[in-house]
Amino acid sequence: MLKVVVTAGGTSESIDGVRRITNCSTGTLSSMIAERFVDYGLRTGKDLKLYYIHTDNCKMPSIKHGMEMLKFINATSTYEVKDTVEKLLTEEKIDLFVHCMAVSDFSMHCYLSMEELAGHIMEMNLQSQPTSKEDIIKHFQDLVPQEQKKISSKDDICMFMKRTPKIINMIKKISPETFLIGFKLLSGGSFEDLLASARIQILENDSDFVLANDTKNIGNGKHEAVLIDRHGDILGSFETKDHIAAGLVKMLVKKGVI
Structure with missing residues (x-):
């Protein structure tokens, strides 16, 4: 066959x-x-x-x-x-x-509102040790995906996709x-x-x-x-x-x- x-x-x-x-x-x-x-x-x-x-x-x-x-x-x-x-x-x-x-x-990994994204960046900038490009990449790669519920349309969002x-x-x-x-x-x-x-x-x-x-x-x-x-x-x-x-x-x- x-x-x-x-x-x-x-x-x-x-x-x-x-x-x-x-x-x-x-x-x-x-x-x-x-x-x-x-x-x-x-x-x-x-x-x-x-x-x-x-x-x-x-x-x-x-x-x-x-x-x-x-x-x-x-x-x-x-x-x-x-x-x-x-x-x-x-x-x-x-x-x-x-x-x-x-x-x-690509498939969906997670998302952040623009306010949440700004908060993550500010938190990294306030660390006592200098933040490298590799540290920033790893930080966002390690974000925990949210539950698959409907995303609110009240905020602009930033989506993170994975290969x-x-x-x-x-x-x-x-x-x-x-x-x-x-x-x-x-x-x-x-x-x-x-x-x-x-x-x-x-x-x-x-x-x-x-x-x-x-x-x-x-x-x-x-x-x-x-x-x-x-x-x-x-x-x-x-x-x-x-x-x-x-x-x-x-x-x-x-x-x-x-």
Whole structure:
């Protein structure tokens, strides 16, 4: 059986009991990629199982036949995605992992009102020993997170965010034999910047393919992207989401991955 994972949507991180921070990823491209895999399974008679790890309110695959090939797994926050990916890679032999999800780089740690922030700074300034930059950083890193209740709207606040785990960096470490496709998104960079960023991702995460794109080339039915292999060579270029989804599956067949 060919086991495939496709991640979809943008993670959402809780700020307080009613507010969350997220990104603009809709999961549309992921849903189209999943649809193409199911179509490939139906056309070839391939015994295929596709795990669709998705966030709340993201686009879901729309298919009439082959639903038995799909298993939907909801994971909304970065840490939920992390736990889901670790469990899946540990318990199943995953052949191919398409990591299209836009994972938050930061999650909420704690917050201070501006008055509280000023009080902390004044307290440090009143200490008998000089306060170093490292002391200040550690002081605020060590703040205890508040209970997840609604933040009052009466005060301006300063939010402290902490870095989240890099999901893509875990995949090959847990399952070295899994073929990994990463996605790299820039905003307003040059084509050379895009290729360089994709090649760095390959080196850092041991990706086999990277789909590189830029927000300036996405919109109004257009989605320009290039597919790069682990050697940094361009395998193909695309103009729309459907073109990407179809071209990705076609290239995986051509390379003998599926």
